[in-house]
Structures are given as structure tokens and as C-alpha cells.
Amino acid sequence: MTDNHTTHDAATASTTPSAPTPKITLVTGANRGLGKEAALNLAAAGQDLLLTYRSHAEEIEAVLGEVRGLGRTAVAFRLDTTEFGAFPAFAAEVRAALGEHWGRDTFDHLLNNAGSAAMAPVAETTEAQLDSMYEVHFKGPYLLTQALLPLLADNGRVLNVSTGLTRFTQSDAAPYASMKGAVEVFTRYLAKELGPRGIAVNAIAPGATATDFGGGDLRDNEAVRQGLASVTAMGHVGYPGDIGAAVASLLADGTRWITGQRIEASGGMLL
Template sequence: MTRIALVTGANRGLGRSTALHLAEAGTDVVLTYRSHPEEAEAVVEAVRKLGRTAVALRLDTGDTSAFPAFVAELRTALKENWGREDLDALVNNAGHGVHAPFVETTEEQFDGLMNVHVKGVYFLTQALLPLIVDGGRILNVSTGLTRFIAAPTSAYAAAKGAVEILTRYLAKELGPRGIAVNAIAPGATGTDFGGGGVRDNEEMRTMLSSVTAMGRPGEPDDIGAAAAALLAEGTSWVTGQRIEASGGMML
């Protein structure tokens, strides 16, 4: 049976790379986007060129009130495209960052981060759990910033710290169903995240290269390939773990 993975926020960046690497490994993809439907459709076409099936659905992971309608839409998409009512894997990737010192972080910024990265992940996973097959996978995207301090991102890192704790609890509670739950923690990676500084600022890239064992910042394919590997069939015995994909940043 064809494996199907749902990847949130997969219209760009790490989510896009994860979706494409999953497709290369033979997995079909349901991807979500909050805005920029044209980017989502481009990913769908790229997946199809790899010989796999893909569907793009709109979802704001910070709006829990939209989850019941999304689940209903997802059920329809699964039935129409695969003749199935379930998923093999969920990747909670969607998110955004806030670069602000602790004393300047606003309550609005804090709430926005928590709604997407903690509350959204918690209740979207809860809503989708009946659709995830026994023996399936859940992969939560965290950050290297829960281990090292590299930017004024206390609220973002705190949210991701909560995700890592949630990962361990889910691994324990879903273990009887054979569902493996892990967190992948990227280091500095060259995407448009946070204004694209890691991708575009040569001074920043030089600094990051100097503190990374592999001698360079990460690229989206580094993370997408690692995520796909963690969802491969041979890694089902790995659960409750935080796996850092940072090239050895700040060891």
C-alpha cells in the first residue's frame, strides 16, 4: 500500500524540502499552506514529476477553530485521491519566528508563536490522531535553539521547548499503537525564515560556518532528507527522541 504523509507548511522552506524528499522515497504527500497557494501548487507539481501523488489544502495551524473543517476536507481528499481514510505520517512543520530581545517581545508576538507552535501542534495532532494508522509516525519540527543560544529568540525557543516535551509525552501515550513520535531540531538553515538572513547575509553565513563542525550553514535539503529518513520504514524503533540536524553547530 502506498504510504501517505501530511506535511504542514510545505509550500516553502523546510516543509517543501521534506515533501519532495518523501516523494523521492516513494511516499505520497498531502501538504498544507496558510497563504501563497501558487507556491503550494508548485510543490504539488514537483511531487507529481517525481511520480507521486500530492494534494494541497489550506490550513492556518494557529486557528484551532478551523481544525474540524480541515479534517473533514482531508478525509474527502484521502478518499478521492487514494481510496483511503487514513495517513501513515504527520509532520508538524508549519511555523514562523520572532527575532526580538526578551524585554521587547510583545504579548501579541508571544501568543502568535504559542498558538502556532504549541497549541496548534497539540490540537491538530489530537484532531488527526484518528486518521493516523497504527504503526504510523509523527515528526515535530523543533529547533537547535533549544540547546544553544544564537539569537534573541526566547519566545520562539520556549515554544519549541514545549514541543520537545510534548513529543516525549506523545511517544509514551501513543506507543501502544506502535506510533513513533520524534522531534527534529534544525540548526541555522538557509531559507526565508526570519527574513532570510542565514540564506542571504554572507557575513552571517561566515560566522555560522565558523561555529559549525561541517563548516557551513544548513540548506533545506539537509533537513528535508533527514526528516524523510526519520519517517522511513526502518526507523520505527526510534521514538521519543530529539534528533538535531545542525551539522554540529556550537558543539
């Protein structure tokens, strides 16, 4: 009987499935706002993380603590996405971290999230504002994605952050929204180029969301929130967690057949 019992245990052990290898997502601008919420939602969904921040190291340390509290592995890097010459060295850092922490040389998903706002009507936009928006929202993500493509696993994902303001307009959003429009075109071209590798590429376009973006007026000004809520089907402005949850959904296995798309997450704003 002892021999039979031992054989049964061995057979059971040999057929027990091993734990799935976690997906690894690189999130830029992950120390606050939408990037932070995306990171936390991805961690809650079982993904490990490579996180970047430009400043406020104390904020990224807090995010790392929360992610690790969810049982996930996370590594943070300082990166200014307008320091284009630093991208090759950053890619080397990422490769080294992948080997050290995961025994891999690729990651699965790239979320191009880092951004800032320069708001002005066309007639008042300065050359400096236009250059800033170009560098932060288009040139930076374009060249960073290019530098990281050799590290992006086949059958992975790229998700670029756009804005609802490429569909509807407001008087002071021209420089910002125009560059996000370019991001949406870039998304389609990249989806076509990476399709043979099984990599899906999409853009998520948040609507009005209560964060500190652009000075935090939408987060802090009740009158502004109420005005926008009145033109939103869901009856309120978005919250960072709404966008974080949408990001996690778009980087889940079940959406692998969606590519080259602009997905708006606005609660039905200005329908």
C-alpha cells in the same frame, strides 16, 4: 507444450508480489522552505503527500507539480494552523481526500512543520509576540495533532519540527525557542501515549539553515553564514535539502524503533 507453458505463466503471475502500498505523509507549511524540501524528499523516497499552505497558492501549485513529476500523488489544502476552530472541518477534508485518491481512511505520517518567527530578547518581548509564538508553534500543532489522531494509521509516525535553539542560545530567540522547548516535551508525552498503537513520535531540531525563515537573513547575508559556519563542525550552515533528507530518513521504515527523541540536524553546530 502449449498447456504446460500456459500453466507456468499462470503460476508465475500468481506469485508475483504486488506493488507495495505507498505511505502517505501530511506536511504542514509545505509551500516553501523546509516544508517544501521535506515534501520533495519524501516524494523521491516513494511517499504520497497531503500538503497544507496558509498563503501563496502559486507556490503550493509548483510543489504539487514537482511531486507529481516524481510520480507521486499529492493533494493540497489551505490551512492556517492558528485557526483552531477550523481543525475539525480540515480533518473531514483530509478523510474525504484519502477516500477519493487512495481508497483509505487513514494516513501514515504527520509532519508538524508550519511556523513563523518572532525574535526578541526576554526584556523586549511583547505580549503579542509571545502569544503569536505560542499559537503558531505549540497550541496549533498540539490541537491539530489531536484533531488528526483518528486518521493517523497504527504503526505510523508523528514528527514535530523543533530547533537547535533549544540546546544553544542566541540573544533574540527566547519567545521562539521557548515554544519549541514545549514542543519537545509534547513530543515525549505523545510518544508515551501513542506507543501502544505502534506510532513513533520524535522531534527534529534543525540548526542554522539558509531559508527565508525570519526574513531570510541567514540565506542572504554572507557574513552571517560565514560566522555560523565557523562554529559548525561540517564547516557550513545547513541547506533546506539537508533537513528535507533528514526528515525523509526519520519517516523511513528503518527508524520505526526510534521514539520520544529530539534529533538535532545542525551539522554539529556549537559542539
